[in-house]
Amino acid sequence: MKKHGTIFLLLIYPVLCFTQKTIKHTTESPQVLAEKLTAHHQTDLDKTKAIFYWITENISYKVNRYVPNRFFVSYEEEDTGALKPLDERIAINVLRRREAVCDGYARLFKTLCDYAGLQSVVIHGYARTNDGRKSPFRPNHSWNAILLDDKWFLLDVTWASGFIDSRLNTYVARTDEKYFLTSPSQFIADHYPEDIQWTLLADPPVLREYKKSPFVHAAYRKNNLVSFSPSYGILEAVVGDTIHFEIETTGPERLLYVSEFYSSDSTSGSGYPLFAEKEKKTKKIIYSYVIASPLTKWLNVIYNGEQILRYRVKINGAENGSMSVRRK
Numbered sequence: 001m002k003k004h005g006t007i008f009l010l011l012i013y014p015v016l017c018f019t020q021k022t023i024k025h026t027t028e029s030p031q032v033l034a035e036k037l038t039a040h041h042q043t044d045l046d047k048t049k050a051i052f053y054w055i056t057e058n059i060s061y062k063v064n065r066y067v068p069n070r071f072f073v074s075y076e077e078e079d080t081g082a083l084k085p086l087d088e089r090i091a092i093n094v095l096r097r098r099e100a101v102c103d104g105y106a107r108l109f110k111t112l113c114d115y116a117g118l119q120s121v122v123i124h125g126y127a128r129t130n131d132g133r134k135s136p137f138r139p140n141h142s143w144n145a146i147l148l149d150d151k152w153f154l155l156d157v158t159w160a161s162g163f164i165d166s167r168l169n170t171y172v173a174r175t176d177e178k179y180f181l182t183s184p185s186q187f188i189a190d191h192y193p194e195d196i197q198w199t200l201l202a203d204p205p206v207l208r209e210y211k212k213s214p215f216v217h218a219a220y221r222k223n224n225l226v227s228f229s230p231s232y233g234i235l236e237a238v239v240g241d242t243i244h245f246e247i248e249t250t251g252p253e254r255l256l257y258v259s260e261f262y263s264s265d266s267t268s269g270s271g272y273p274l275f276a277e278k279e280k281k282t283k284k285i286i287y288s289y290v291i292a293s294p295l296t297k298w299l300n301v302i303y304n305g306e307q308i309l310r311y312r313v314k315i316n317g318a319e320n321g322s323m324s325v326r327r328k
Helices: 003-022 030-038 044-058 086-097 104-113 157-161 207-211 218-222
Strands: 118-129 141-150 151-155 162-165 170-173 191-193 227-228 234-237 244-247 258-259 275-282 284-290 300-305 304-316
Touching: 030 044, 030 086, 030 234, 044 141, 044 157, 086 104, 104 118, 104 157, 104 275, 141 157, 170 234, 218 227, 218 304, 227 304, 244 258, 244 300, 258 284
Parallel strands: 234 304
Antiparallel strands: 118 141, 118 191, 141 151, 162 170, 227 244, 244 284, 258 300, 275 284, 300 304
């Protein structure tokens, strides 16, 4: 996020915290809740923030409802006479239970926006997760877009609310501002919509390119990184080849290396390089990594102690000691 955006968030955060605390335990209808959340805000942006951050602070992810590659869930409903729209029916259940999966988060956000006079949509598509397993490339996630000052913006209230600790299979609440009004060029790193117009990109990647791009971790956005290379996520090489990784950054610290191993539990917070040759430039950092073992399957790019990219490595042929690399 740019500096002026950060300053703006700091200025409005006390107001948002007050709103979240005073309406924390409400069981009102979506309409009443939307009115309470936005009553003291004048601009559409401030209203959007109030709704977005209230959800992140008050709705938990329902872990035991999670099924890989499935994101639509059924909700038990009470007989209330006239059938309400699907978005509102799901929103009511989410508010009652204080928990949801991504579809519930997205529909609650849209419903509250509707009652606040804000134009938003629910977007279904594919989200890339960091489990290292192969899975069918099909819709598995939901998020939103919001219209502000005649311009569409992307956001993911589910991922902004927290994450699942895969070791304990528990939900950890932790607000992440990076998924609020994220730039389309960054959002596409882990969100691919069914309807490609909702990439909000003038030249969106085709599905084939997206599927083969490297996995981009959330820390990539947090560290103000601008671009990276290789852009192709599957690297073909032989033992002895050198792969050149390059990132462009606007951040002050530039500690970059590549490793086959990465553990967030290690004392250093990162893995270690088998071979390194680092070159610092004005805005770009180049790291040269030599493939030393035919057993290499993954390479993790680590910046300032945090994993930012992950590549799949396919070892071909015999060792030749060349300094070339087959990459795109």
